[in-house]
Amino acid sequence: MIEVNERIDVPSSSREVWKVLSDPHAVVECVPGASLGELQEDGYYDAGLLVKFGPAKITFNARFMLELDEPALSGAVTSRGKDNQGGTRIHATMNFRVVDQEGGAGSSILIDSNVEVSGRLSSVVESGASLVVGRMTREFTERLVARLAAGSAG
């Protein structure tokens, strides 16, 4: 089990941040290697995710659901996926909340998530995967900040 507890500070208001995070298309664009498919009847989206683990590239076919609580500016993402070799499964849950920064114009995104990897690669990636998840979180943050900056500039 990989746990990620992140606080991402962004120079945009909580409303602006919320607008991005509540739009699955926008979120997926911020996740490196991710692509968004159709929304299914059960409320799950189809998605694809290419993860680079060391020199290996692993493609996951995933499904995820986004539950939003607008008054609280919070949400939850539940996802599960299987790689295209059929050997590795991931199961992830992520809770996020956007809060205004005290005495500032910016806001903070509080994220806590659990990622579980099982199957063939689990023993190999046990320790390294948390570093990969950390790297992906950083890349997500960079893209999100860039998107917000572009949005406010426009």
Place this chain on the structure above:
Amino acid sequence: MKVYQRMARAFKAEGVTATFGMMGDGNMYWLHELHKLGGVKVHEVRHEGAGLGMADGWARTTQKVGVATATCGPGTTQLATALVTAARAASPLVAFCGEFPTNDDEYTQRLDQSIFATACEAGFVRLGSADAADDVVRKAFYLAKTQRRPILLSVPMDLQQKEWDDDEPYKPSATLFTPGVVYPDQQALERAADLIAKSKKPVIIVGRGAQWSGAGEAVLKLGERVGAIIATTLLAKTFLNECEYHAGISGLYATRGALGLLQDADCVIGIGASLNRYTTEHGYLYANARYVQIDSKPHVIMSGVRAADCYLQADAKVGAEALEKLLAGRSFKSVGYRTPDVKSRLVRHWGDTTEFPLDPDTVDPREVCLLLDEIMPPHVGMLSGSGMASGISNMMMVKRRTLMQGGHFFGCIGQMLPAAMGAVAATGQPAMLLEGDASVMMHLAEFETAVRYNMPLLVVVMNNQALGAEYYKLDVKKMDVNTAVVNTPDLGKVAVAMGGKGAIVHHMDDLAKAAKEWVANPGPMIIDVRISRTIMSVPYRRIHYGRDD
């Protein structure tokens, strides 16, 4: 004549020229008879398990049945780890083990050796009556050869002392069967050729099966015809690397440059290679490839309970030749993966240029590998141990040698020193073993055995004064790495105290001097190389840190 005398003669008649083990009262009469008969070199070792490890090294090197021996009960249980290792290495072995007397159920050294053998993945043959002495030896050797695994021949002490009065000559196991060559089925051959002919980027992976069958020339010809890159398994390291389209080891021991090419392969042709999780990186290395697998077994499944798209049951050499001939008959010839661009990407792709600071008075293990590869001529064999440091030598030592062996069969440490001794005993040629400090310490007593038999073996200890694998795994989890630090004494001095030669290395100059001294006069020697813990092998960086080195 006694039964033990007859059994000693039977072993000799099987063509045995060396045994490895420890004398105890369960095997001493048999050993005594072997000494008396002459023509069999009896190696008296310091630990039964190490003795079996030497017989395993002998078998891996000669492809003949290796012979180990242990006394009953406690002598036999010492064989455990070595038995499983030999079974995983597919080494044909016979272990002559004493067994407690059939007429004494309360004997202190009693043990159900049948259950023990089964748990250790070994076959089991027991002498149940004195009359069967010939039969059990013949059966044990037959099973060792046909099943390619260790067979524990369990011989109760009291039965060994019974009279044998049959003077018929012993019929060796070779009279039971003649090993044949497996020829491919024509339809399967056509399917394999169809699949390969569609490929633009084929990769041939050769394993020990290809080496054993002498498939080298055939593979090179096939590779040329279909335009394939050639890669090996760890165990066939450097095989066929005279080919300019050779990519080294397939899997995480591959260099960054080679990995990029392997990842783009559209067809993998495994020849005498099991295509296990390490070779294919659980299949992820060849995500877009179709597989052709040539092996002499009826069928083999690859990593992850998957089967090749086309399985061709055949001897590696015969199969590769037949495939090449069929494609030639169809006038098929493809540039495939043999383009100038690919060639340039494979030239000098071995470098690991990531810089690390060095701990004081230590050397860079990568430089150690490069220097030894350069200094040691090709007739000096090379055996690579287990643990973190072997990840460095497995990648960086690329000189083609008359003997090259890797380990990792059971993932255990400590087993390569005995195996190296067995290999040297088999060939009589000088060899070096690159091994970690914890591994060498485990069977250090056997260095004295190497001294006693004056083996031309150089043990290079890649000494980071730690349980290396654990050290880095703890580091990744931000735990206290010092719990994995275990200091050793100066192993060069220990070697000298045991009657061999020795040196300790804190600087590269020390290493060059010691290595050259050994090459000039190879004998039993330990070079204790103090390596910096700051440097991790490339596979470790990839697996544990997700780095793309």
